[in-house]
Amino acid sequence: MNENLTTDRQTFVTHLECSITGERYEADQLHGLSRAGRPLLVRYDLDAVRSAISRDTIEARPTDLWRWRELLPVRQTANIVSLGEIETPLVPLTKSGGPNVLVKDEGRLPTGSFKARGLVMAVAMAKELGVTKIAMPTNGNAGAALAAYATRCGIETIVFCPDDTPEINVREIAMQGARVWRVNGLIDDCGAIVGKGAAEGRWFDFSTLKEPYRIEGKKTMGLELAAQFGWKLPDAIFYPTGGGTGLIGMWKAFDELEKLGWIGSERPKMFAVQASGCAPIVRAFEAGEEHAERWEDASTVAAGIRVPKAVGDFLILRAVRESGGQALAVGDPAILKAVEAAAKQDGLLLCPEGGATLAAYHQALNTRLVDEDDKVVLFNCATGLKYPMPEAPQALDRTQPIDFDAL
Numbered sequence: 001m002n003e004n005l006t007t008d009r010q011t012f013v014t015h016l017e018c019s020i021t022g023e024r025y026e027a028d029q030l031h032g033l034s035r036a037g038r039p040l041l042v043r044y045d046l047d048a049v050r051s052a053i054s055r056d057t058i059e060a061r062p063t064d065l066w067r068w069r070e071l072l073p074v075r076q077t078a079n080i081v082s083l084g085e086i087e088t089p090l091v092p093l094t095k096s097g098g099p100n101v102l103v104k105d106e107g108r109l110p111t112g113s114f115k116a117r118g119l120v121m122a123v124a125m126a127k128e129l130g131v132t133k134i135a136m137p138t139n140g141n142a143g144a145a146l147a148a149y150a151t152r153c154g155i156e157t158i159v160f161c162p163d164d165t166p167e168i169n170v171r172e173i174a175m176q177g178a179r180v181w182r183v184n185g186l187i188d189d190c191g192a193i194v195g196k197g198a199a200e201g202r203w204f205d206f207s208t209l210k211e212p213y214r215i216e217g218k219k220t221m222g223l224e225l226a227a228q229f230g231w232k233l234p235d236a237i238f239y240p241t242g243g244g245t246g247l248i249g250m251w252k253a254f255d256e257l258e259k260l261g262w263i264g265s266e267r268p269k270m271f272a273v274q275a276s277g278c279a280p281i282v283r284a285f286e287a288g289e290e291h292a293e294r295w296e297d298a299s300t301v302a303a304g305i306r307v308p309k310a311v312g313d314f315l316i317l318r319a320v321r322e323s324g325g326q327a328l329a330v331g332d333p334a335i336l337k338a339v340e341a342a343a344k345q346d347g348l349l350l351c352p353e354g355g356a357t358l359a360a361y362h363q364a365l366n367t368r369l370v371d372e373d374d375k376v377v378l379f380n381c382a383t384g385l386k387y388p389m390p391e392a393p394q395a396l397d398r399t400q401p402i403d404f405d406a407l
Contacts, residue, residue, distance in 0.1 A: 016042055039315065049260060068220055072220075081153040083116070089108065093348065115381075122206065125213040135159070147177055158179045215252065232264075240357055241281055246379070275301075275302050277300040278299065279295065335359055338358035342354075
């Protein structure tokens with residue numbers, strides 16, 4: 001952990017706020033959804049933050065997630081649980097993407113995915129608020145991050161995942177100390193089990209956006225982008241969208257940074273990327289709806305964005321529309337083609353969800369939603385090493401003459 005975090009620190013949280021009604025909730029108390037059944041957003045005294053620190057102060061600190069501590073909710077340093085959350089790099093994708101395409105490679109984070117950002121914050125706050133037992137539904141990577149952080153600070157954890165969750169995810173969840181159960185259904189079916197158990201007082205529900213603090217961890221993606229781009233934001237962001245916590249968090253981060261006076265009013269076009277086999281946000285966007293109906297019979301190779309119904313749907317749609325962006329769906333063949341292109345042309349191994357953003361970028365380029373001159377960031381949300389790859393069956397018999405021309 002950063003040596004600057006060895007003493008208790010000041011935090012500037014004032015209250016929590018219902019994302020749809022604006023109703024205020026006390027900070028430093030355990031909350032799930034608001035009384036309206038919607039996510040709670042953490043609010044800060046940004047005037048006090050502005051007086052306490054400057055951009056120069058931030059830039060002088062080590063470039064990890066905790067450099068943003070005044071804009072994060074954990075009050076007691078002793079409650080921070082860390083596995084070394086770095087600032088993830090921006091990797092050019094010049095051949096398979098274009099001259100102005102960068103990938104924010106979140107696979108460099110602990111447990112190999114961007115889920116570490118949200119879960120490190122949510123678990124730290126659970127520890128601070130006295131939670132001792134957690135349950136969560138997952139398509140894989142979130143469960144792995146939760147298991148790692150919860151185990152590290154001694155919180156009992158139960159994880160439910162669809163029975164076709166990638167095997168490596170199921171095994172890493174179990175290996176890192178959680179009890180993991182496969183369920184014959186989708187992630188919202190798993191969520192229903194978690195919700196029932198929470199209602200019976202068996203555990204605290206850690207489902208996406210059903211506790212307030214995963215957004216605060218995920219918003220550090222937006223804070224990092226601002227600093228990495230010299231306090232000017234890119235022209236467009238393509239984000240793989242299931243529950244949409246990161247997209248919502250980045251939009252919140254940009255608003256907070258502007259109120260601090262650290263960036264201007266310009267915003268990237270936000271592109272919510274979904275798979276054609278599970279695209280409830282795209283359907284709602286195209287229909288002009290504020291909420292997205294559940295997507296039936298969801299199916300895609302990109303398991304991380306196979307979320308039939310998102311509790312924060314209206315927040316995703318709001319950010320996309322306010323930014324002048326769009327919700328886009330791409331098919332599985334295009335996703336797999338993009339993963340292959342990035343690996344074979346640029347040497348970067350994307351996860352399927354990251355491949356979806358590359359495929360969506362080309363779709364947006366072809367339909368003139370973006371231009372080649374636009375500075376674009378694609379999010380690769382997990383290391384591609386966690387996912388199946390094509391076989392490489394070539395072999396040589398060293399006892400036989402070798403045809404070097406055929407190699």
